[in-house]
Amino acid sequence: MLARMNTDETRAKWDARHAEAAGIAPPLDVLVDNRHLLPSAGLALDIACGLGGNALFLAREGLHVDAWDISPVAIERLAQAAAGLDVTAGVRDVVAAPPPADAYDVICVGHFLERHLCPAIAAALRPGGMLFYQTWTRERVDDSGPGDGPFRLDPNELLQLFAGLRVRVYRDEGTAGDVTHGFRNRAQLVAQRID
Numbered sequence: 001m002l003a004r005m006n007t008d009e010t011r012a013k014w015d016a017r018h019a020e021a022a023g024i025a026p027p028l029d030v031l032v033d034n035r036h037l038l039p040s041a042g043l044a045l046d047i048a049c050g051l052g053g054n055a056l057f058l059a060r061e062g063l064h065v066d067a068w069d070i071s072p073v074a075i076e077r078l079a080q081a082a083a084g085l086d087v088t089a090g091v092r093d094v095v096a097a098p099p100p101a102d103a104y105d106v107i108c109v110g111h112f113l114e115r116h117l118c119p120a121i122a123a124a125l126r127p128g129g130m131l132f133y134q135t136w137t138r139e140r141v142d143d144s145g146p147g148d149g150p151f152r153l154d155p156n157e158l159l160q161l162f163a164g165l166r167v168r169v170y171r172d173e174g175t176a177g178d179v180t181h182g183f184r185n186r187a188q189l190v191a192q193r194i195d
Contacts, residue, residue, distance in 0.1 A: 027057035028110045030134040030188035042105030048112035052078035059085040068092035099124035108132045113151050118161040125193040134188040158189045165191035
């Protein structure tokens with residue numbers, strides 16, 4: 001297995017990427033395609049938010065949003081883009097400081113995978129809370145996303161990582177059928193805490 005970068009190396013890598021990025025990325029497909037499953041109000045968390053496309057989307061949908069990223073560059077750019085919206089952006093290493101239990105009505109995670117954090121992410125949902133998760137898969141049709149290694153999901157792995165939640169939507173098309181169409185290279189999950 002590849003050695004993980006330390007926090008300073010990780011921060012420097014993402015600071016450089018976010019400094020060079022043009023504009024704010026659009027929100028994840030899992031959010032846009034399933035916006036009807038969002039509550040009309042409540043507290044949301046965007047984990048590893050990057051430049052904040054998901055956080056801005058959630059705020060425009062009526063939620064108060066906490067947006068966390070390890071990159072101060074990303075958080076500064078998001079804070080500027082979020083002017084006038086109900087977004088609280090903060091630098092936070094979620095690996096070192098996971099979200100508290102029973103705190104959020106919605107949690108969004110995009111293109112970030114730390115398997116050992118999944119129980120804490122599920123526990124951070126309030127009863128009835130919804131998780132929107134989308135990230136890269138090992139089974140893919142092109143070279144988009146990270147290289148082979150720990151940041152790609154095995155088939156159906158996302159279902160296993162959040163087995164304690166009720167699945168509302170799951171999509172992982174892999175290489176089935178006509179690979180020139182559909183949702184490829186990634187898996188998405190919308191799941192709800194029912195207790």
